[in-house]
Amino acid sequence: MSRRLKLIVAYDGAPFAGWQSQSHRNTVQDHLERAFRTINGARVQVHGAGRTDSGVHALAQCAHADVGNERLQPARWVAALNGQLPPQLRVLRCQFAAKDFHARFSAVGKVYRYRIWTGSVLPPLEYGRVWHLPADLALDRLRSAAAEFLGRHDFKQFAANRGHRVTDTVRTIRALAVRRHGHVLTLEFDGDGFLYKMVRLIVGALAECAGGKIAIGDLRNRLSGKTVEQSSRLAAPAGGLYLVRVRY
Amino acid sequence: MSRRLKLIVAYDGAPFAGWQSQSHRNTVQDHLERAFRTINGARVQVHGAGRTDSGVHALAQCAHADVGNERLQPARWVAALNGQLPPQLRVLRCQFAAKDFHARFSAVGKVYRYRIWTGSVLPPLEYGRVWHLPADLALDRLRSAAAEFLGRHDFKQFAANRGHRVTDTVRTIRALAVRRHGHVLTLEFDGDGFLYKMVRLIVGALAECAGGKIAIGDLRNRLSGKTVEQSSRLAAPAGGLYLVRVRY
Numbered sequence: 001m002s003r004r005l006k007l008i009v010a011y012d013g014a015p016f017a018g019w020q021s022q023s024h025r026n027t028v029q030d031h032l033e034r035a036f037r038t039i040n041g042a043r044v045q046v047h048g049a050g051r052t053d054s055g056v057h058a059l060a061q062c063a064h065a066d067v068g069n070e071r072l073q074p075a076r077w078v079a080a081l082n083g084q085l086p087p088q089l090r091v092l093r094c095q096f097a098a099k100d101f102h103a104r105f106s107a108v109g110k111v112y113r114y115r116i117w118t119g120s121v122l123p124p125l126e127y128g129r130v131w132h133l134p135a136d137l138a139l140d141r142l143r144s145a146a147a148e149f150l151g152r153h154d155f156k157q158f159a160a161n162r163g164h165r166v167t168d169t170v171r172t173i174r175a176l177a178v179r180r181h182g183h184v185l186t187l188e189f190d191g192d193g194f195l196y197k198m199v200r201l202i203v204g205a206l207a208e209c210a211g212g213k214i215a216i217g218d219l220r221n222r223l224s225g226k227t228v229e230q231s232s233r234l235a236a237p238a239g240g241l242y243l244v245r246v247r248y
Numbered sequence: 249m250s251r252r253l254k255l256i257v258a259y260d261g262a263p264f265a266g267w268q269s270q271s272h273r274n275t276v277q278d279h280l281e282r283a284f285r286t287i288n289g290a291r292v293q294v295h296g297a298g299r300t301d302s303g304v305h306a307l308a309q310c311a312h313a314d315v316g317n318e319r320l321q322p323a324r325w326v327a328a329l330n331g332q333l334p335p336q337l338r339v340l341r342c343q344f345a346a347k348d349f350h351a352r353f354s355a356v357g358k359v360y361r362y363r364i365w366t367g368s369v370l371p372p373l374e375y376g377r378v379w380h381l382p383a384d385l386a387l388d389r390l391r392s393a394a395a396e397f398l399g400r401h402d403f404k405q406f407a408a409n410r411g412h413r414v415t416d417t418v419r420t421i422r423a424l425a426v427r428r429h430g431h432v433l434t435l436e437f438d439g440d441g442f443l444y445k446m447v448r449l450i451v452g453a454l455a456e457c458a459g460g461k462i463a464i465g466d467l468r469n470r471l472s473g474k475t476v477e478q479s480s481r482l483a484a485p486a487g488g489l490y491l492v493r494v495r496y
Contacts, residue, residue: 010372010373011372012372012373012375057372059371078369082369087370087372087375088372088375089372090369090370090371090372091369092369121326121330121338121339121340123338124258124259124305124335124336124337124338125258125260125377127260127335127336129373
């Protein structure tokens with residue numbers, strides 16, 4: 001009999017080609033499935049809550065897998081998997097979950113963080129971990145613009161096409177906190193779900209707005225679907241994005 | 249006429265083979281000299297305050313170089329050099345200095361920081377940036393042991409041989425602060441100078457002491473030269489070490 005294992009994993013996005021399995025097999029999902037196969041002796045499919053892109057980091061991504069070896073206790077799974085995984089990918093915690101638990105479909109919300117470095121020189125240890133935007137972004141303007149995205153909206157103008165049609169593009173952003181600490185600007189998104197590249201497209205638009213390139217009214221029009229500006233959409237780079245938490 | 253330029257540089261230690269120039273030319277000094285050569289048109293020698301090892305990070309290393317192009321102002325040098333350097337190595341500031349200023353010989357002190365991760369699982373974004381020591385290190389014991397190193401001592405038992413004989417091994421540690429923040433232990437050394445691998449050998453000994461493997465008395469004996477334990481010396485890994493500041 002197999003049991004469903006729930007995993008909390010963290011990774012540095014830089015060395016991997018994103019979450020989702022690919023033919024070259026250097027994705028987070030691939031590394032996890034290889035580790036499971038080594039320990040379990042048979043193929044195990046790993047389902048993640050969110051398919052993060054190449055370069056996007058995770059502080060606490062959630063995943064599940066059905067494992068045959070029911071004698072191995074969750075704490076032992078953590079050590080066994082980490083023994084097989086590269087150090088840039090770690091299993092933080094494991095627990096057995098109900099059979100109907102699904103990392104992706106059971107999720108009721110996610111928290112993403114986006115980090116921007118506004119200083120003129122990017123510190124080397126922040127390379128690949130922030131968006132270097134050496135500009136004088138007006139914090140009050142950024143906060144006003146961010147408030148426009150709060151609540152329930154059709155975010156189809158803030159989503160990239162993933163090759164398949166997403167029919168329901170309505171999402172709710174419950175909170176969007178904007179904080180400054182020295183040269184670091186942090187935007188933290190708490191929502192029921194996020195479309196493909198949604199956070200990065202919103203951050204790109206907010207940066208353009210805070211930098212004075214577009215008006216708050218333009219953002220509002222784009223969000224309400226009054227204007228469609230496919231060509232001018234700026235997605236903030238992947239390295240500044242962190243999946244912080246998945247809510248169930 | 250040439251002018252002496254003082255540089256403050258920062259780097260991620262991971263991608264470089266340390267500070268000092270080597271035949272393969274992937275050191276911090278090599279990258280800086282190549283950048284100067286490109287801008288200046290002639291060979292420029294760069295002198296660093298401390299020759300950090302491979303893997304050791306710098307938040308504010310200091311260096312000097314004599315540049316022929318006296319019309320280029322310091323702020324322009326920052327931008328010009330950074331335009332040539334890899335992103336893991338940045339010039340933070342430049343200024344013209346007196347002809348007798350020497351990055352290494354004018355230095356009157358340095359501050360080094362060492363970071364230890366004591367939790368059982370090492371977060372991926374800390375990989376290469378801390379020493380992963382999943383142990384229950386007694387903070388009070390660590391502080392008591394650290395206090396033994398304060399002041400003026402002959403540190404020859406806490407120095408590695410660099411291939412040349414260092415005759416004067418007496419150094420003064422003015423402050424050694426031990427702090428804990430969650431799973432991170434930070435040891436910050438402020439001293440008039442440090443011998444080769446001195447910080448890493450002291451941290452190695454402190455960790456053994458805090459973990460109960462050696463007694464504080466053993467440390468004291470080793471420091472006073474009463475015992476010589478060449479074989480058992482543990483150097484803490486390079487990735488946890490940061491050159492924080494050079495004092496003049």
